[in-house]
Amino acid sequence: MSDKPTIKPRENGPYLVTNCRQLTGLDGREYASQGTVALCRCGGSKNKPFCDGTHWSHHFDEHAPPPA
Template sequence: MTEPDEQPAQRWDDQWADQPAAGADEPVSITAYPNGPLLVRGTFEILTPSGEVIPPRRKTVALCRCGVSTLKPFCDGSHKAIGFKTEQEPPAPQPPLSA
């Protein structure tokens, strides 16, 4: 159960609504859900291409990966309607880019 000051993931359906958000002193975590969105937890900022902050209404948000959401950058569940599929195996780690 979430604490009173925590709210569920920002999306149309409540699939992850019962998962607690990270606290302000915790690092941001990003979880890629198979065939679904990226779930971002913690204290973070989302910026538009021009650098404007898109204020998240919650500490846990679902970001679109399928490209069809009408709420971009947030997920609206459209991935289900289009049958969006992710890779079964994660890609091999890449070496860090040198500066």
């Protein structure tokens, strides 16, 4: 089993990052590594950069065009 970090998009959901050793935001903020993290892809999370499940209630569709 590889310990190489991987990022996979979940269907109509977050990016799932496995073997995450370090996570740094665009603002330089460091987040504690939890090994596997789900990063928001829908833009609706109230706990960014992490997914909080809001994509379910927003019916996030990865194939829909972005809002104008």
